[in-house]
Structures are given as structure tokens and as C-alpha cells.
Amino acid sequence: MLILASASPRRLGLLQQAGIEPDVMMPADLDETPTRSEHPRSLAKRLSREKAEATSKRVAELNYANPYVLAADTVVCVGRDIMPKTELWEDAQACLRILSGRAHRVYTGVSLITPRGSLRQRLIETRVRFKRLSREDIDRYLRSGEWRGKAGGYAIQGRAGAFVVRLIGSYTNVVGLPLYETVNLLAGEGYDIDSRTGLQLEDDVNEGPKLTPVDEDATAPDRDREAVPLTS
Numbered sequence: 006m007l008i009l010a011s012a013s014p015r016r017l018g019l020l021q022q023a024g025i026e027p028d029v030m031m032p033a034d035l036d037e038t039p040t041r042s043e044h045p046r047s048l049a050k051r052l053s054r055e056k057a058e059a060t061s062k063r064v065a066e067l068n069y070a071n072p073y074v075l076a077a078d079t080v081v082c083v084g085r086d087i088m089p090k091t092e093l094w095e096d097a098q099a100c101l102r103i104l105s106g107r108a109h110r111v112y113t114g115v116s117l118i119t120p121r122g123s124l125r126q127r128l129i130e131t132r133v134r135f136k137r138l139s140r141e142d143i144d145r146y147l148r149s150g151e152w153r154g155k156a157g158g159y160a161i162q163g164r165a166g167a168f169v170v171r172l173i174g175s176y177t178n179v180v181g182l183p184l185y186e187t188v189n190l191l192a193g194e195g196y197d198i199d200s201r202t203g204l205q206l207e208d209d210v211n212e213g214p215k216l217t218p219v220d221e222d223a224t225a226p227d228r229d230r231e232a233v234p235l236t237s
């Protein structure tokens with residue numbers, strides 16, 4: 006059994022893209038404030054661990070039989086300066102002004118708690134350079150609303166994809182879950198990817214993109230933070 010400790014439709018969509026269907030989404034509700042002078046790398050790693058641990062604790066209380074619990078946290082930074090996950094127009098505007106014409110880094114920490122209770126972690130870095138953004142670019146982007154709830158005030162999988170001049174590293178890492186590393190992590194810990202997805206994958210390839218039961222719009226705000234069973 007796989008539990009995705011997340012409310013993010015993007016993380017679910019990325020896992021599904023790789024042919025992995027989590028059984029339940031059970032987000033952890035955490036204070037995500039960085040500690041004083043915390044490095045962005047440490048923050049992404051710590052928050053992903055705390056999300057996995059918090060959900061694991063709830064899972065134990067609910068008596069689920071030894072699941073895998075997967076969590077991630079994505080942090081955008083310029084140098085050591087951590088960009089906020091933007092909920093306000095002004096914050097998103099400030100982020101875009103900083104990111105304009107510059108290179109920045111995106112870290113995603115991935116934490117997996119195995120059925121035996123061991124914690125396995127990965128930290129993945131992607132470097133992204135944005136074009137110089139005009140006032141008009143920024144205003145138009147802000148009006149799209151796609152920045153809501155996104156680290157650094159943008160979503161590369163939406164309109165902000167057109168701001169990217171160069172990207173070094175994993176694209177899916179920027180969207181919220183580095184697929185190559187996550188699939189390897191799960192497989193390396195004995196999660197049987199093929200047994201859950203063999204037939205489904207074949208159908209999906211023939212029938213085109215699959216609608217997710219959670220949210221079809223990968224840039225949409227996250228749904229309420231509650232456990233969502235994904236299979237009947």
C-alpha cells in the first residue's frame with residue numbers, strides 16, 4: 006500500500022504519469038516556516054521528512070497495514086534566500102521581480118517511510134534561468150492566478166514555462182516531485198511498481214491521458230487537507 010502524504014494534485018499527477026497509483030492521499034498539516042538561517046536544502050529535506058513522519062503517525066493510529074508513506078517539499082531560492090510559497094498577490098509580484106532575468110535553484114526533498122519504518126531521503130536540485138520579465142509580463146502572469154500556493158510564485162507547468170530560458174536538471178523536480186529519483190527510491194525499497202500498474206499503463210497509452218480523481222488542473226489550488234482514498 007502507498008500513501009501520498011500530500012494535498013498536491015501535481016504530485017499525484019506526476020506519480021500517475023510514472024504509472025504509480027497511490028492508494029490514499031493523506032496530507033500532513035505543518036508549519037513550514039524556515040528556522041533562523043536555515044539553508045534551503047536543509048529546509049526541503051526537513052519538511053519532507055516532517056510531512057512523512059506526521060502522516061506515518063496518523064496512519065499508525067488508523068491501523069493501516071504497513072504502508073509506504075511518501076512525502077515531498079519544494080523550495081525555490083536565490084542564493085540562500087528562500088522564496089515564499091505565495092498566497093498573496095504582492096508576494097508573488099515580489100518573487101517574480103527577484104527571479105526576473107536571473108538564475109535560481111529549486112530543491113525538492115523526497116522522504117519515504119518504508120513498511121519496516123525506515124526513513125529514506127533524496128534531495129534533488131534543479132537550476133532555472135528566467136528571461137527578463139517586463140512589468141506587462143508580471144502583471145499578466147499575476148492575473149492568471151497560477152502563482153497561488155506555488156513555491157517562488159510561479160508554476161513552470163503553466164504559463165511560466167514561457168519564462169524559462171534554461172533549465173539544468175530535473176524538470177519534474179520543479180513541478181514538485183523528481184520522477185526519476187522517486188521511482189528509483191520506491192523500487193529500491195521493494196515497492197512493486199509493476200504489480201499495481203501493468204495493465205493500467207497499457208490502457209493509458211492506448212486511451213490517452215487519464216483523468217485524475219483529485220483534480221484535472223495541475224496548476225489549481227490544492228483541495229482541503231484531508232485523507233482521500235483513491236481506489237474504491
Ligand SMILES: Cc1cn([C@H]2C[C@H](O)[C@@H](COP(=O)(O)OP(=O)(O)OP(=O)(O)O)O2)c(=O)[nH]c1=O
Nearest residue numbers: 011012013078079155156159160161179180181
Ligand atoms: C516552482 C514550482 C512549484 N510548484 C508547487 C509544487 C508544490 O505543490 C508547491 C510547493 O509547496 P510544497 O510545500 O512543497 O507542497 P504543497 O504544500 O503544495 O503540497 P503538500 O501537501 O505535498 O505539502 O509549489 C509548482 O507546481 N510548479 C513550480 O514550477
